Amino acid sequence: MEPVVLYGTSWCAQTQLLRRLLERLGVPYRYVDLEAHPEVHPTLRFLTGGRLSHPVVYVGGEVLVEPTPAELERALWRRGYLWW
Amino acid sequence: MRFPELARRFLELEPRLAEGPEKEALSLLHAMLQELWREVGARPGEREGLEALRNLYKKAPKMEAPRVAPGLSVGERAPDFALPDAQDNLVRLSDFRGRPVVLVFYPLDWSPGCSQQLDLYQAELPEFERRNAVLLGISVDSIYCHGAFAFARGLTFPLLADFHPKGEVARRYRVWREEDGFSERALFVVDPEGVIRYAHVSPYLHHIPPIEELFQALDALRRE
Structure with missing residues (x-):
């Protein structure tokens, strides 16, 4: 199973909220800081229709742009990252 | 699949x-x-x-201006205040002597950074409670605006109205933005004796410092 990837910034509250949610849910994920890794910006812009926003979460092929906690949880269920 | x-x-x-x-x-x-x-x-x-x-x-319109006010420093005594919460109960900082207090100065209810910041703290409320810390939000909005904002977002910690004289407490903590008529985004951890032990004024209004910094500051108090 592909790892969940969360793209965000250290000072973004929504990034922090979703990171802590993933940790509470016990879902392993890779965090990519958008300020430290400008090389990912073009691909991310491509996937999000041109807008570099944060946080963006990659869940098994789905690209969630600034999801609410409920939207992120639903994607995790849909893609099999949560199953209990 | x-x-x-x-x-x-x-x-x-x-x-x-x-x-x-x-x-x-x-x-x-x-x-x-x-x-x-x-x-x-x-x-x-x-x-x-x-x-x-x-x-x-x-x-909503973005709020991304750079910091203009420095804020009080670590080691200074936290000025006492008495401000009403959304139910018009007068809340004093000195009411919580003996417990650590986190003061969250934020610009305005409903604005982009503030909504996200307070959502984050609400989601992490058990972490603050586990550390016996009191969380108080402070902005220049009225008690009625605070009531509606807290209801809509499900915020259960007090939001205090620094409404009249407008921004007086923010001025005392040196986080007032005169040109804007609201405060900086600033955090102060006040120890059980009333001394500031962590202070952070966001370099830009939309920057919210990592919440782990707050937890570390609270944990350092408990270790002493």
């Missing part, structure tokens, strides 16, 4: 696509597909009513 495999192949093709309208069209199509997931997955009415109100900040 076939979907992740298709998505991966799509992603792998991206670097090989030449810049131009075709690539832009594919990007837009991909983004439209992703937005469909959001709409299909939502429960009926979930994105209307109160949820729409909660998300208004996403389309």
